[in-house]
Amino acid sequence: MIAGCFNFSQPNTPSSSSYCSQTQSQVPQNVVTCTYQTQLCNSPTYLTLSWSKTLFSHSLTISATDIFSITISLNSSTFFFRTRHGSKTIHHRKLKLHWNFTRAEFIQNSAEPESRFYLAISHKGKLQFFLGDLFHVFSPHHHQQDCPETVLLSRREHVFGSRSYVSRAVFMGTKHVIEIECSGGILGVKVDGEMRLVVKRLAWKFRGYEKIFIDGVEVEFYWDVLSWVANSENGNGHGVFVFQVGDGTVWPEMVGAEKKLMKKSVSGSSVLQWAEESSECGRTSSSSSTRSCGSNATGFSLLLYAWRA
Known part of the structure; x- marks a missing residue:
């Protein structure tokens, strides 16, 4: 029998005056990584979203293989991201990233928002990817009529x-x-x-x-x-x-x-x-064919x- 499946000590527990300099690496990191199947630049693509949160930081890394990788700070304690919304253009691909986490709601300190947010990617003005429940807030400002289907493959x-x-x-x-x-x-x-x-x-x-x-x-x-x-x-x-x-x-x-x-x-x-x-x-x-971006999930x-x- 296992002597208490979880009866092991917490790793890196601070025990000296070096606490302040080491705490950031000691606190648990809540990390959620989701992979979606979508279309970017007219090609089927795996889009990976990695949400990360500790006591001192909160960020989102968005990446598409061989296309781009961008990290957004979601830490509301900093002045620059106090409103937690904005956009960023990826010039060489004519892609644009849009986000709004101003009133995002999180459950049990999760790194991933539960509601009241949006994250969108457009290519040459056409919406390619959308995540969140605020499409009615996003669409009037960006002249978008339809919300593309988002297929979640893994979490x-x-x-x-x-x-x-x-x-x-x-x-x-x-x-x-x-x-x-x-x-x-x-x-x-x-x-x-x-x-x-x-x-x-x-x-x-x-x-x-x-x-x-x-x-x-x-x-x-x-x-x-x-x-x-x-x-x-x-x-x-x-x-x-x-x-x-x-x-x-x-x-x-x-x-x-x-x-x-x-x-x-x-x-x-x-x-x-x-x-x-x-x-x-x-x-x-044949079932493993769903690993290919070109197949239907x-x-x-x-x-x-x-x-x-």
Whole structure:
């Protein structure tokens, strides 16, 4: 049995007068990375949005492979971004980025806004990508009639807690609250407050796969807590959990704060590799075609890294 799945000490706990100079690197980084399938410059593209928040900073990095990568500060404590709205032109591509986070609402200190915001990308004046619930605010000023469809392919999030880790996901168009509980060597998965799966004896079942149903939709669930089991005494490592709906998995390359965060565990790369390979188990070779930007997305993947806060 695992001696308390989460009974490990908090990494980098300040214990000296050097607290002020080290605190920024010690506080948990809430990082959410989402990958969308869209059209940019008349070509199908993977667009990656990485939201990052700590006690001292809040930012959004928007990147499209071989096209651009831009970071926007969302820290309302600074004078320049007090209104948290604006635009930026990417001259060599004739792209323009528009955003408004003035009244954005966030849930439980999440780095990603829940409502009252918009993020848009236009090419030669034509709207290519739109995210948020304020299209009625954006469209009159930019002469846009239609809001393009936004297809979310994958979401990767770093969650923090002691015994409970909570995230939100959209499966087949419906929002759900996902909660993972771990205590005394027992793993539990709740969806909207209802227990859907219980795994006992994690010391022997540290890696596995099960199917669960959410509103009649089959969801493949993978877990890997080998890092917890192997480091139960010194408290290093993290758990990883994958929820897969339909075909196709897209894990974009880690950037910025997320990449730094993963360096805390030497097993980070192997865990991610396992998640990628396991999500294709039992599927036909043709299902992997959704990795191509030119194909139509037919699935969604949620990847959670669980850290002790």
